[in-house]
Amino acid sequence: MDVVSIRDFSREQIEHVLKLAEKMVPIARGEERSVLLEGHVLGSLFYEPSTRTRLSFDAAMTRLGGRVLGFDQPTGASVAKGETLADTIRMVDSYCDVIVLRHPQEGAARLAAHFANRPVINAGDGAGQHPTQTMLDLFTIRKEKKKIEGNNVVIVGDLKYGRTVHSLSEALALFGAELTFVAPPTLQIPKEHLKQIESMGHKPKISSSLDEVIKDADVLYVTRIQKERFPDPAEYQKVAGMYRIDMNLLKDVKKDLIIMHPLPRVGEIDPEVDATTHAKYFDQAFNGVPVRMALLGLVLGGLK
């Protein structure tokens, strides 16, 4: 079994992963020991820098008694000498039991799955899919709000290019959440994604003003507005400042509003907010560990 795109999974399958992840929490925290994946080796191939994703996969495998080998930048590896991804995958496939891949090219994980006999887990392929991020986001909402269905999830930031947003919003629609997309018109959710969500029987709200919609939000999902998308730095400053989450904005929000962010944040959320009960982004980062444990357990056959 490979984990390439969230679209490959049914709602039932995702729910199963989330349930297993719940059971993994004490092991992820180090409160319980596990030898579930003892003797197994994870090949961790990171062609792009990553902090949370790489470390949480390492932590997940190590906590379950397995070992990790690989690289966190392609320089020095045969990759830098011009080896194709297909060849690198065929080689690593013979050294380990599961492959975790982060790659700048879209579709890289599907290609890896095509050449590997071992399971491949997509840890992000360019602007494409990042299914384990989607699963940990769903896990966080379910954990904090008890269920996903019926929650009003406001997603704000770069909705056009943001990697996590597209698969997350489709998955949230699959789980019956209400969606509100907040972005400047130039960075709004692409039409084809909106159509996809509407085809699932939802009618998301579209807005460019966070003030207008934040009062009704149950979940506020903040994403980074990427500076490199803007030709004019002044334009970037204007847009980035528009959606800054600070104490003033949170004056009239629901008491149990939770704020999420895939991190890293670059000024989108004022550090003052960290101390409020709304802030869940560090819990969210932790949740990557139990969710990835559940997935590793499933693909390696340690969990059913």
Add this chain to the structure above:
Amino acid sequence: MKEFKVTPIRNGTVIDHITVGMALKVLKIVGVKDDVNSTVSVLMHVPSKKAGWKDIVKIEDRELDPKELDRIALISPNATINIIRDYNVAEKFVVEVPNVIKGIMKCANPGCITNKDEPVEPEFVVESKKPITLRCVYCDRVTTAIAENIQ
């Protein structure tokens, strides 16, 4: 009396009802280059009862292979293929858009792994046949820009 702009052929293939403007793309697909030993006739912007205007390509002494037919179907889904043997139409059929497209066009997404130097053929699932909409099996990019990406 009706005037024949192009005379009938004895053996070969007549590709009729080509979407107007696509004849040159069809020639590229069937690989008509300098070393062709038979006559190739091209009619562009011909009145058509069905579609208003159409293009026609006639290739003498040549029948098309399935991959060529798939390519033609992608850029001109209403094209009809007439296989001519000894001045008679031996076979006549409308091209058919396959459900899966493999190796005959590149992905429209420049960031797709299949556009790098990897040993794979681009592959697409046909999401809709009217208009033809393809989804890349690798990067998930959906495209209707077929003619630009056909190889």
